[in-house]
Structure formats: C-alpha cells, structure tokens
Amino acid sequence: MDAGIFLAALGITLLEMVEAASVAxxxxxxxxxxxxxxxxxxxxxxxxxxxxxxxxxxxLLPTFAVRLVAATLLLYFGLKLSKSARxxxxxxxxxxxxxxxxxxxxxxxxxxxxAVEALECAIVLLALxxxxxxxxxxxxxxxxxxxxxxxxxxxxxxxxxxxxNMKVVVAALLLSFSAFWYAETLLPVNDLVLPxxxxxxxxxIYFYANGGNYEIINSQ
Numbered sequence: 001m002d003a004g005i006f007l008a009a010l011g012i013t014l015l016e017m018v019e020a021a022s023v024a025x026x027x028x029x030x031x032x033x034x035x036x037x038x039x040x041x042x043x044x045x046x047x048x049x050x051x052x053x054x055x056x057x058x059x060l061l062p063t064f065a066v067r068l069v070a071a072t073l074l075l076y077f078g079l080k081l082s083k084s085a086r087x088x089x090x091x092x093x094x095x096x097x098x099x100x101x102x103x104x105x106x107x108x109x110x111x112x113x114x115a116v117e118a119l120e121c122a123i124v125l126l127a128l129x130x131x132x133x134x135x136x137x138x139x140x141x142x143x144x145x146x147x148x149x150x151x152x153x154x155x156x157x158x159x160x161x162x163x164x165n166m167k168v169v170v171a172a173l174l175l176s177f178s179a180f181w182y183a184e185t186l187l188p189v190n191d192l193v194l195p196x197x198x199x200x201x202x203x204x205i206y207f208y209a210n211g212g213n214y215e216i217i218n219s220q
Contacts, residue, residue: 001132001134001135001138003135005128005132005135005136005139006132006135006136006138006139006142007139008124008128008136008139009124009125009128009135009136009137009138009139009140009143010139010140010142010143011139011143012121012124012125012143013121013139013140013142013143013144013147014143014146014147015121015191016117016118016120016121017044017117017118017121017143017144017147018147019113019117019177020040020043020044020113020114020117020118021040021147021150021151022173023040023109023110023113023170023173023174023177024036024037024040024041024110024113024114024151025151025154025155026169026170026173027040027109027110027170028155029170030081030167030170035107036107036110037110037151039107039108039110039111039114040110040111040113040114041114042111042114043110043111043112043113043114043115043116043117043118044114044115044117044118045118046114046115046118047115047118047119047121047122048118048121048122048140051118051122051125051126051129052125052129052137063119063123064185067116067181067184067185068181068182068185069112070112070113070115070116070177070181071177071178071179071180071181071182071185072178073108073109073112074109074112074113074174074175074177074178074181075174075175075178075182077108077109077174078171078172078173078174078175078178078201079171079175081167081170081171081174082167082168082171082175082205082208082209084167084171085164085167085168085171085205085208085209086208086209086210086211088164088167088209089164089209089210089211109174113177116181121140125140164209167209168202168205168206168209169202171201171205172198172201172202172205173198175201175205176194176197176198176201177194179197179201180193180194180197
C-alpha cells in the first residue's frame with residue numbers, strides 16, 4: 001500500500017465528508033428526522049460509486065452545472081429556513097410552539113450537499129486512483145469510518161440544542177455554502193472563507209429571527 005496515496009485520500013475524504021456530515025447533523029436537529037442522514041448519504045453514493053467503478057468517466061460530469069444547481073437549491077432552502085426560524089421564535093414567545101412538519105425540501109438540500117461534497121472529493125480521488133487504487137480506496141473508507149463515528153457521537157449532543165437556534169445555524173450553513181459555490185462558478189475560492197461567511201450569515205439570520213432584539217432564543 002502506498003502511504004502517500006492513502007493519506008491523501010484520507011485527507012480529502014475527511015475534509016469534504018465532514019462538511020457533508022455537518023449539514024446532515026444540522027438538518028437532523030432542525031427536522032427531528034433521521035432521513036436527513038439518509039439523503040446526504042445517497043447524494044454521496046451517487047457520485048462515489050461511479051468514481052471507483054467507472055473511474056475517469058466521472059470527470060465528464062459538469063462540475064460548473066452541479067455547483068450552480070446546488071448553490072441555487074441551498075439559497076432557496078436557506079432563505080426558507082430563515083423565515084422558519086423567525087416563526088419558531090414568535091411561536092415560542094406566544095407559548096404556542098409546535099413542532100414543524102419535516103419539509104421535503106430539506107431532503108433535496110441534504111442530497112445536493114452530499115453530491116457536491118462527494119464530487120469535490122471524487123475529483124481528487126480520480127487523480128490518486130491510477131497511482132494506487134487500493135490505497136485510494138482504503139484511504140477513502142478510513143475517512144468515511146472516522147466521519148461516521150464522530151457524527152454518531154455528536155448526534156445525541158446536538159439534539160439538546162433548541163430547535164429555533166438550530167434553524168439559525170442550518171440556514172447560515174446553507175447560505176454560506178450557497179454563496180461559496182456561486183463564487184466558485186466564477187473564480188477559485190479558498191475554503192478558509194467559509195467560517196467568516198458562516199459567522200456573517202448566522203449573525204444576520206439571528207438578528208432577523210429575533211426581530212432585531214438580541215436575546216436568547218427559547219424554542220421548541
């Protein structure tokens with residue numbers, strides 16, 4: 001086994017799949033449904049399975065189009081979830097909070113995030129596979145195992161977060177990725193812009209959800 005190829009495959013898998021897992025966790029908490037994990041996983045599998053079975057043919061997928069469609073979906077559902085966060089806050093203030101029905105749109109969001117993150121991972125894996133197929137394969141599955149374990153361990157903790165708070169987090173996360181992928185369709189963008197983007201969107205959505213009053217959100 002080639003240690004360099006293994007570590008490279010492990011690294012890119014951790015980098016991209018952690019981002020997909022963070023969205024899956026956020027959608028899970030906001031919806032209360034484990035289907036969020038399923039649809040993110042399906043999005044990953046749709047891209048990764050052909051990567052190892054078909055190899056270089058995956059490079060024919062229009063990355064530009066995939067990112068553009070995914071960014072548009074995230075923009076739509078991010079804005080929709082921002083409004084939902086505001087409604088949750090208003091209901092909690094009226095002491096009439098009710099658990100919202102899980103929206104099918106969240107499933108589409110999870111699937112698109114899984115597919116885009118897997119596509120970015122696949123692009124690197126395609127460069128590694130010709131050098132050592134087994135090492136790339138082992139590196140990928142090791143990375144997946146690490147992400148799955150940590151996601152499982154975090155699941156019980158994030159469930160304790162108030163739903164309205166989590167909606168703010170999810171909406172900020174989706175809008176951050178949306179802005180990031182829109183930008184990537186025009187020019188190369190470093191992943192380091194994601195944290196400040198997230199902070200900016202989170203602050204804006206929190207302010208909007210609370211009607212301009214910075215106070216602790218008490219929700220469902």
